[in-house]
Amino acid sequence: MAVNILVVDDEQSIADLIEVYLQSENFNVLKFYNGHDTLQCLEQQSIDLAILDVMLPDINGFAICQQIREKHNFPVIMLTAKDEEIDKITGLTLGADDYITKPFRPLEMVARVKAQLRRFTKYNPAEPVSEENSIVFSGLVLNKDRHECILNEKPLYLTPTEFSILWVLASSRGRVVSSEELYHRVWGDKYFTGNNNTVMVHIRHLREKMQDSAEHPKYIKTVWGVGYKIEG
């Protein structure tokens, strides 16, 4: 079953970013950079969910949202810059089902999209523990939907960021993942400043919770000068 998601943002790079993340979850993405084209698309295409930026060059995102509400029946998620606090409330009262502030995090964004789709029942909420959403190997069980991590039968209570990092490492296991790549894939943010050891601190916390030492790690190995990896 193809799920069509409408993505509208005048910042092309952001629209592209969203597209990449959604496509990786096998969603079908329809991408537009202005209000006019979006409205035209709405006439022709069958849409399952829309992600709308509030600030568009021609038509306000709220206006599009209202038009969707009048003629269609699918969830709408509004995108707003972090400090457009007022828009949050306005957007929600005007009928948006959820809002996401920029910059957003890939996993969170995808999770919210899925949550909305589930709410509208087009997307089967009783998702089986499928290959896609979980990683199982050598004592480690990760489930993306449940945000759950089990290590050797024991549950680990990971924070969202920790979970994301472990997920990326585990899904790329066998390969070395650099700090930069980890940062990109977890934070979804292309502005990596470099003098930032945030990733490192989270790795430290992960190792602590996994009872993994930095010296002789069983799970997260440091590859000097390159990055971190989990053996395949």
Add this chain to the structure above:
Amino acid sequence: MAVNILVVDDEQSIADLIEVYLQSENFNVLKFYNGHDTLQCLEQQSIDLAILDVMLPDINGFAICQQIREKHNFPVIMLTAKDEEIDKITGLTLGADDYITKPFRPLEMVARVKAQLRRFTKYNPAEPVSEENSIVFSGLVLNKDRHECILNEKPLYLTPTEFSILWVLASSRGRVVSSEELYHRVWGDKYFTGNNNTVMVHIRHLREKMQDSAEHPKYIKTVWGVGYKIEG
């Protein structure tokens, strides 16, 4: 699938160097020495990634980067001299996806290029162990993604520089590689001072880890007056 990479640097020798490394990975390189020609090319060619030097004779690299951001959608990597620290931040906020400081190391440069391409095409870069990324022959297994070296079933823990040297030797096996060439290809630095036995010291360490003596080497052979080689 042909991947077109735009390389812009007014120092022709550096542009050439980058070209060589990228071509060896089967990328298609479009090379320019000034901003004007670059912009012209952008109109006509379909580009997958750009590497831009910040300092160009006519147009600033950032300006080109911004133009790319406006009209196109592909990753941009900025090249900066080591001490242009400010430019790092400026460049990134102006929309570059990554930056590389000169002098750079070939393997690292290529790895970053690939990382960006991955980010822009497929979200999950769990690249299979492909021919390109690994060398396998007579007991020796090298894998670039995993940064892994296995010799007769046993893993060797090589430092980044050691790995690079072994990779260059192994990928040119059967041929003698001079110290100078090794230095160029590993450090990417065209200024080889000569009174520098760094390569030699690393070779020594490699031999130690490989349990290879200098007198009767099984792997890294010394060709007197010429360089080193690994038998084909």
Add this chain to the structure above:
DNA sequence: GCTAATATTAAGATAAACTTAAGGTTTTGA
């Protein structure tokens, strides 16, 4: 045996990674 090229070794310099703690932000729950 002499010379030049290569090897070895060890120490100093550099760079990367680790740890800790403090401060800031967000989330949670009464």
Add this chain to the structure above:
DNA sequence: TCAAAACCTTAAGTTTATCTTAATATTAGC
């Protein structure tokens, strides 16, 4: 709505791994 808790980020100091240099030893070829 507010305070507490949880979480995230930053920064500074520490440790460790790696790289380079330099001094000395060895080897190959003449």
